[in-house]
Amino acid sequence: MKINQADYIISAVGPAQYPSDGLPEIALAGRSNVGKSSFINKMLGRRNLVRTSEKPGKTQKLNYFKINEAFYFVDVPGYGYAKVSKADKEAWGKMLEKYFSERTQLSAVVHVVDLRHPPSKDDVKMHDYLAYFGRPVITVATKADKIPKGKHQSQKQVIARDLGLGPEDSLLLFSSVTGVGKDEAWRALSPYLG
Numbered sequence: 001m002k003i004n005q006a007d008y009i010i011s012a013v014g015p016a017q018y019p020s021d022g023l024p025e026i027a028l029a030g031r032s033n034v035g036k037s038s039f040i041n042k043m044l045g046r047r048n049l050v051r052t053s054e055k056p057g058k059t060q061k062l063n064y065f066k067i068n069e070a071f072y073f074v075d076v077p078g079y080g081y082a083k084v085s086k087a088d089k090e091a092w093g094k095m096l097e098k099y100f101s102e103r104t105q106l107s108a109v110v111h112v113v114d115l116r117h118p119p120s121k122d123d124v125k126m127h128d129y130l131a132y133f134g135r136p137v138i139t140v141a142t143k144a145d146k147i148p149k150g151k152h153q154s155q156k157q158v159i160a161r162d163l164g165l166g167p168e169d170s171l172l173l174f175s176s177v178t179g180v181g182k183d184e185a186w187r188a189l190s191p192y193l194g
């Protein structure tokens with residue numbers, strides 16, 4: 001994928017601020033700190049378009065990035081951050097539930113998990129939730145550079161098993177450091193980019 005343009009558009013607090021141009025949206029879901037922002041930056045070949053390692057839980061907003069005037073990446077606030085208050089978690093839940101259940105422009109979700117670890121309870125919940133709403137999900141197991149190659153396949157199998165993925169589901173290895181998986185991720189996304 002040749003990236004001609006990648007622009008930050010808005011941090012939306014609710015539907016009134018979501019773009020109204022009807023372009024397809026690819027949302028990034030995943031635990032805080034799992035590597036969602038790094039994934040977007042690597043996919044776009046931009047070092048710092050999406051700020052990485054911002055204090056998680058602080059921004060309960062959907063961050064929109066417009067790519068090639070054709071589609072959006074939507075960085076969704078991460079889940080599973082213990083220090084977020086109960087009220088914030090509820091607000092997060094409500095906004096996201098509305099977005100994932102009702103947003104017609106949402107064409108697919110990239111669910112980012114950590115290749116090194118079995119999926120957390122929240123990862124499993126997130127996957128089930130997206131499947132429940134019938135959203136196409138591409139599961140990306142990132143930080144592949146952090147474990148030896150010899151362990152990649154067995155870790156991938158653990159993730160597939162725990163998330164209940166079948167052979168028809170997309171599960172890709174990725175690393176925002178080495179760029180492994182980038183071409184495959186663009187291929188997996190291509191049917192959803194409009």
Ligand code: GDP
Pocket residue numbers: 030031032033034035036037038039051052053054056078142143144145146174175176177
């Ligand atoms: P987010 O909260 O999900 O957006 O996570 P970030 O993209 O901010 O990443 C959290 C931390 O993990 C940062 O310190 C990143 O540099 C690091 N990180 C993200 N992806 C990778 C990866 O593929 N490999 C390695 N080694 N570190 C990564």
